[in-house]
Amino acid sequence: MKNILTFQNVNYFYQTKDDEIFALNNVSFDIEEKSFVSLVGPSGCGKTTILSLTAGLLTPSSGKILLDGEESIDTKKIGYMFQKDFLFEWRSVWKNISLGLEIQKPKNLDEKLAFAEELLKKYDLFAFKDQKPRSLSGGMRQRVALIRTLALEPKLLLLDEPFSALDYQTRLTLCDDVHSIIKSEEKTAILVTHDISEALSMSDKILVLSNRPATVKDTIFPNLAGKTPLKRRENEEFGKLFDNIWRQLIYDKTEEKN
Amino acid sequence: MTKQKKKIENEQNQFSKKEKEIQKTRKNPPKMHKNKKEIKEIKNFSKSHQLFVKRLRRDKFVIVFFRIFVLAAFLGLWELLTYTNVIDPFFISSPSRIISQIVLLAKDGTLWGHAWVTLYETLIGFAIATVLGYIIAVLLWWNEKVRKVFEPYIVVLNSLPKIALGPVIILWVGAGTNAIVLMCVLICIVITTMSMLSAFLSVEEGKILLLKSMNANKFQIFFKLVLPSAMPEFVSVLKINVGMSWVGSIMGEYLTSKAGLGYLIVYGGQIFKIDLVMAATFILCILAFGMYYFVSLLEKKYNPKTKS
Numbered sequence: 001m002k003n004i005l006t007f008q009n010v011n012y013f014y015q016t017k018d019d020e021i022f023a024l025n026n027v028s029f030d031i032e033e034k035s036f037v038s039l040v041g042p043s044g045c046g047k048t049t050i051l052s053l054t055a056g057l058l059t060p061s062s063g064k065i066l067l068d069g070e071e072s073i074d075t076k077k078i079g080y081m082f083q084k085d086f087l088f089e090w091r092s093v094w095k096n097i098s099l100g101l102e103i104q105k106p107k108n109l110d111e112k113l114a115f116a117e118e119l120l121k122k123y124d125l126f127a128f129k130d131q132k133p134r135s136l137s138g139g140m141r142q143r144v145a146l147i148r149t150l151a152l153e154p155k156l157l158l159l160d161e162p163f164s165a166l167d168y169q170t171r172l173t174l175c176d177d178v179h180s181i182i183k184s185e186e187k188t189a190i191l192v193t194h195d196i197s198e199a200l201s202m203s204d205k206i207l208v209l210s211n212r213p214a215t216v217k218d219t220i221f222p223n224l225a226g227k228t229p230l231k232r233r234e235n236e237e238f239g240k241l242f243d244n245i246w247r248q249l250i251y252d253k254t255e256e257k258n
Numbered sequence: 259m260t261k262q263k264k265k266i267e268n269e270q271n272q273f274s275k276k277e278k279e280i281q282k283t284r285k286n287p288p289k290m291h292k293n294k295k296e297i298k299e300i301k302n303f304s305k306s307h308q309l310f311v312k313r314l315r316r317d318k319f320v321i322v323f324f325r326i327f328v329l330a331a332f333l334g335l336w337e338l339l340t341y342t343n344v345i346d347p348f349f350i351s352s353p354s355r356i357i358s359q360i361v362l363l364a365k366d367g368t369l370w371g372h373a374w375v376t377l378y379e380t381l382i383g384f385a386i387a388t389v390l391g392y393i394i395a396v397l398l399w400w401n402e403k404v405r406k407v408f409e410p411y412i413v414v415l416n417s418l419p420k421i422a423l424g425p426v427i428i429l430w431v432g433a434g435t436n437a438i439v440l441m442c443v444l445i446c447i448v449i450t451t452m453s454m455l456s457a458f459l460s461v462e463e464g465k466i467l468l469l470k471s472m473n474a475n476k477f478q479i480f481f482k483l484v485l486p487s488a489m490p491e492f493v494s495v496l497k498i499n500v501g502m503s504w505v506g507s508i509m510g511e512y513l514t515s516k517a518g519l520g521y522l523i524v525y526g527g528q529i530f531k532i533d534l535v536m537a538a539t540f541i542l543c544i545l546a547f548g549m550y551y552f553v554s555l556l557e558k559k560y561n562p563k564t565k566s
Contacts, residue, residue: 055471057467057470057471075471075473076473078471079471080467080468080471082464082467082468083464084462084464086462086464086465086468088465088482088483088486088487090486090487090489099472099482100472102482103469103472103473103474103478103482104472104473152472
């Protein structure tokens with residue numbers, strides 16, 4: 001499989017008035033096309049920094065980032081999904097979904113709008129098309145946010161803890177929904193999360209990051225049987241893998257204290 | 259037997275009908291926001307709910323009743339005290355005197371002239387201040403460096419009592435309507451700029467990031483996100499400006515004028531004709547309330563609840 005994203009020895013420093021914060025230390029990894037990859041690590045270790053670098057919102061202090069084989073990042077290839085849904089309350093669901101198209105004004109606008117409409121129908125949101133986001137539930141809102149991202153047909157999806165603001169049950173079902181949507185649309189996704197079981201159940205590959213400055217400590221391929229993330233949680237291996245990652249994260253914390 | 263059978267069949271029919279209806283609603287989920295008519299139609303609530311609604315209505319009635327009562331009592335007492343000469347109406351006038359004064363002014367035609375002059379000055383000042391203040395806020399939002407340069411000056415201007423500039427204003431634009439409008443503008447513009455700027459700046463950073471990740475430029479960020487999310491704030495600025503612009507025009511008329519309600523008030527005071535002062539104030543009240551009412555209509559359109 002072709003690599004869609006490559007980090008080669010990427011270093012990143014945040015500049016502040018009285019300090020320089022070393023955020024990423026020699027981070028290297030590859031992400032294959034159509035795979036689902038998770039980044040886990042202690043909070044504040046620089047997971048979101050990796051996403052921001054990928055999205056071109058930041059530029060690395062040193063090292064190389066290759067998106068689709070190119071060094072200059074074409075933001076149109078990337079879809080970003082945030083912790084909050086950031087739906088615009090004054091726009092209807094449909095207007096929220098077509099927001100990106102309104103901004104980018106692609107040449108084949110009609111086709112893209114038709115595609116967006118199809119997505120809405122496919123994922124059971126068409127009936128709510130003309131309603132304002134405030135009448136939707138939290139899980140539905142995140143689904144609308146995902147479709148808003150997919151409507152731009154990005155090659156790579158960046159998911160920055162998209163489930164963390166939801167209650168547990170909604171979260172489990174939404175994990176299934178998002179996973180099946182991303183797989184059926186054949187997208188590559190990078191998920192940032194601090195929930196190990198979420199990462200284990202959803203991904204093909206997990207990058208375990210260390211404390212700041214973050215390095216890739218371990219790469220895990222869960223390879224759990226089961227079609228949906230929820231089913232995968234029932235796997236015997238699940239507990240072992242969970243334990244493995246948990247130890248790595250905890251070890252990092254005690255190390256920091258000493 | 260047959261009767262019973264029919265009964266059962268009937269019930270079954272009804273049941274399947276209900277089932278179909280349920281399925282229908284499942285296919286087309288009902289709108290979340292029903293209009294009033296629809297709500298009335300489905301009003302088959304329990305007795306306790308009916309009682310609750312009744313109580314709500316009664317409370318509302320009581321409030322409206324006492325509102326009117328307070329006004330009537332105030333006017334009645336005022337009239338009574340002055341009519342019986344407990345208090346000299348020379349100092350506080352009286353409702354009947356105010357009315358006859360207004361009728362007098364209306365008859366000789368000066369009332370409309372005076373009211374129009376003040377209304378005109380207020381509306382022009384209000385419009386200029388709102389538009390200009392808004393544009394300045396946009397410019398300051400646009401460029402962070404410019405904003406930082408001007409920040410302290412805006413704070414100083416805001417705390418400066420604008421009336422102090424009165425003589426200077428007259429020197430600049432001459433006595434008369436121009437000076438009054440300028441006073442009105444000066445009073446409203448700083449608060450407009452400050453409120454709008456803070457509304458622009460309080461837009462969630464993440465939403466801006468979202469638009470940036472969609473490749474939006476600054477124009478698009480402003481028109482698609484910042485402007486609409488600052489709309490509720492804009493309406494409340496309009497409401498503030500309604501009050502402030504009347505302050506500005508009346509203050510301007512105190513300074514320099516040959517006509518207007520402020521002029522009538524000053525003139526009435528100078529010749530000890532409190533009836534005239536009160537009559538002008540009363541008309542001022544009505545005009546200001548009318549303008550406020552128009553703005554509050556706007557508020558319903560841009561319900562602040564839509565602000566996330």
